[in-house]
Amino acid sequence: MxxxxxxxxxxxxxxxxxxxxxxxxxxxxxxxxxxxxxxxxxxxxPQDDGGVTDQLYSEMKPAVDGANYIIKHMRNKNEYEDFLVQIRIHGSFTSSRPGPEAATQPQPITLPPCFAASAESERDVGWGRVCVFLKRLGKKADSKSLSLAHCDLTATELLELVQVLPSLTALTELDVSSNKEVGGVVHLLVSALPVTQMRRLPFNSCYMSNESFTALALAVSYLRTVDISWCKVVGGHLALLLDALQPSVVSELRLCSCELTTDDMQHLAAVCRRGCLSSLRALDLSYNSLVGDNGWCSLFAAGGLGSLEDVDVSLRPSTSAPCSAWLPALLRALPQMPALARLAMQRWTADCQEREQLRYCLKKRSVLLERDPDLQDTSSACKGNSQESLEESQPEE
Structure with missing residues (x-):
């Protein structure tokens, strides 16, 4: 051309x-x-054509350049398809040359030249970075984990990844979090995964669509870690995900900034009462300011969180709200959380007596309390409270 x-x-x-x-x-x-x-x-x-030739060339050049781009793209696509065929046949991602035993061992695969970019450059993003990652780490068919977080993957590149996944038959962990453009095709990724053996599949900051969120509910019953933080589609639809949970399976549930509602929190409380979260160790509900006091009260009064070690209910830095309505429910629930080691409740305000009760109760348990510096005890009246009066106000353990 x-x-x-x-x-x-x-x-x-x-x-x-x-x-x-x-x-x-x-x-x-x-x-x-x-x-x-x-x-x-x-x-x-030849006679002077008055610049007609130059004008014709300027008009034709964009078309020629476009045709050349298409040809180059098709050549790269053909090389990539050949690469996938090698994967399906040999089931290996290593880049070393085969030895004498190559007749009986899986053959190594050399990445196509169009994908053999250097990961040292900041411009190496998307599928090129994925292929470099696989090449450098020597991923094979028996690889159990694959992390592609913060790779700037596009929807098209994730679809290419979907074609590779069947070769990773032992995969149990796949991290594609913080790839904002892949949320609309997550359902295709989930359908290509060995769902029954997946244990960790974070999709935080992936901007999932409704269809993708529904597909994730099909796989959540097998996951040990569920992280869909910063996915606004979760708000008002958390029941779809929670109803798929199996008892004593998930150990980490992260729902930060999901625009959860009071109904979502009450449904979470119902799941806790059923014992489905008895093995939960980490619970992140931070940055969900739409939850009302009734939602927080329901959660802490539900019980069923005996294994919980870390809980975060903080508000956004730009907001604040009083916790007086649900703090008594939290204080009563603390004795039922013997494993609790950290409680984060930043931007929640409380009066002097409530702060002192919470501080004293957690201090006896050696629990790390994270709250804003300006909420620390500054009143002499708080410091003057006697330890005896505090003990009388604590719930019986």
Whole structure:
């Protein structure tokens, strides 16, 4: 395609300037080694076309460049398809040369040149980074984990990844979090995974669609870790995910900034009462300011969180709200959380007595309390409270 303009110009010259007989004699002379015979047509200079040729070239160049781009893209696609065929046949991602035992061992695969980019450059994103990652780590068919977080993957590149997944038959962990453009095709990724053996599949900051969120509910019953933070589609639809949970399976549930509602929190409380979260160790409900006091009260009064070690109910840095309505429910629930080691409730405000009760109750348990510095005890009245009065106000353990 790059020489099309030259061919057209040459043909135009032959047609309008030189006669057919002159062309025949000229080519015959060159073929027999004679000096090229200069014809009268060669001595005639073409007339000035007033820039028509340049204008024609400027108009045709974008089309030629586009055609060249398509050809290059198709060549890269063919190389990639050949690469996938090798994966399906040999089931290996290593890049070393085969040894004498290659007849019985899986054959190594060399990545196509179009994907063999250097990961040192900041421009290496998307599928090129994925392939470099696989090549450098020597991923094989028996690989159990694959992390592609913060790779700037696009939806198209995730679809290419879907074609590779069937070769990773032992995969139990796949991290594609913080790839904002893949949320709309997560359902295709889930359908290609060995769902029954998956244990960790975080999709935080992936901007999932409704269809993708529904597909994730099909796989959540097998996961040990569920992280869909910063996915706004979860708000108002958390029941779809929670109803698929199996008892004593999930150990980490992260729902930060999911726009959860009071109904979502009450449904979470119902799941806790059923014992489905008895093995839960980490619970992140931070940055969900739409949850009302009734939602928090329901959660802490539900019980069923005996294994919980870390809980975060903090608000966004730009907001604050009083916790007086649900703090008594939290204080009563603390004795039922013997494993609790960290409680984060930043931006929640409380009066002097409530802060002192919470501090004293957690101090006896050596629980790390994270709250804003400006909420620390500054009142002399708080410091003057006696330890005896605090003990009387604590729930019986």
């Amino acid at each position: 790059e020489h099309s303009v030259g061919y057209i110009a040459k043909a135009d010259e032959y047609y309008t300037v030189k006669s057919r007989s002159e062309l025949m004699f000229e080519k015959q002379s060159e073929r027999h080694g004679f000096t090229t015979r200069v014809t009268h047509a060669a001595l005639v200079k």
